[in-house]
Amino acid sequence: xxxxxxxxxxxxxxxxxxFTTYCNSSTTLSNIQWYKQRPGGHPVxxxxxxxxGEVKKQKRLTFQFGxxxxxxxxxxxxxxxxxxxxxxxxxTGGGNKLTFGTGTQLKVEL
Amino acid sequence: KAGVTQTPRYLIKTRGQQVTLSCxxxxxxxxxxWYQQTPGQGLQFLFEYFSxxxxxxxxxxxxxxxxxxxxxxxxxxxxxxxxxDSALYLCASSLSWTSSYNEQFFGPGTRLTVL
Numbered sequence: 001x002x003x004x005x006x007x008x009x010x011x012x013x014x015x016x017x018x019f020t021t022y023c024n025s026s027t028t029l030s031n032i033q034w035y036k037q038r039p040g041g042h043p044v045x046x047x048x049x050x051x052x053g054e055v056k057k058q059k060r061l062t063f064q065f066g067x068x069x070x071x072x073x074x075x076x077x078x079x080x081x082x083x084x085x086x087x088x089x090x091x092t093g094g095g096n097k098l099t100f101g102t103g104t105q106l107k108v109e110l
Numbered sequence: 111k112a113g114v115t116q117t118p119r120y121l122i123k124t125r126g127q128q129v130t131l132s133c134x135x136x137x138x139x140x141x142x143x144w145y146q147q148t149p150g151q152g153l154q155f156l157f158e159y160f161s162x163x164x165x166x167x168x169x170x171x172x173x174x175x176x177x178x179x180x181x182x183x184x185x186x187x188x189x190x191x192x193x194x195d196s197a198l199y200l201c202a203s204s205l206s207w208t209s210s211y212n213e214q215f216f217g218p219g220t221r222l223t224v225l
Contacts, residue, residue: 042200042216043153088153096141096204096212097166100153 006101019076021104023089032072038085114217128189135203142184147198160207
């Protein structure tokens with residue numbers, strides 16, 4: 001089945017710095033979702049991207065879907081300690097089956 | 111509206127035993143999916159139920175099974191537990207089952223430790 005590779009695996013930033021995580025697929029995707037999981041918590045849905053070249057913003061978070069629909073990115077501007085957690089991309093495999101990327105663990109230092 | 115609930119939250123079992131985990135979806139949600147999360151393998155899809163029927167299945171051995179009741183509550187069962195089954199088991203509910211994505215809401219998970 002389809003898979004997504006996610007990089008980097010870890011990212012350690014100072015508060016106020018920007019952060020970006022990337023998801024890449026070798027095949028064209030119909031859509032991609034992004035989830036956030038806080039330490040000790042469960043995944044929480046952030047957004048879904050469907051259209052080629054789509055860009056969506058949620059406050060300091062910017063999500064992009066590549067023109068070829070083979071990659072996506074999540075960019076956080078001026079990170080805060082509340083951004084700490086693991087960010088996952090996911091793709092659907094029919095119905096509600098999600099295939100998750102390996103996740104990027106973000107740590108933010110004061 | 112209450113979120114997805116999972117019971118128990120923590121469980122310790124020994125190898126060879128079996129375990130049943132329970133998930134109550136958000137009221138009105140009819141689809142329930144189960145995921146296994148481990149540090150090594152990440153988040154992996156187990157199976158999905160909608161209207162008491164299994165709609166999707168992941169690549170897990172037959173020791174992993176599930177079911178869904180008429181009230182949409184779901185249970186998953188793992189028989190003959192192995193050490194590698196130690197994981198966080200997450201349940202996710204969504205409103206319906208279609209060919210396109212439906213937003214999924216995850217429960218807090220059941221942390222299973224196999225000794």
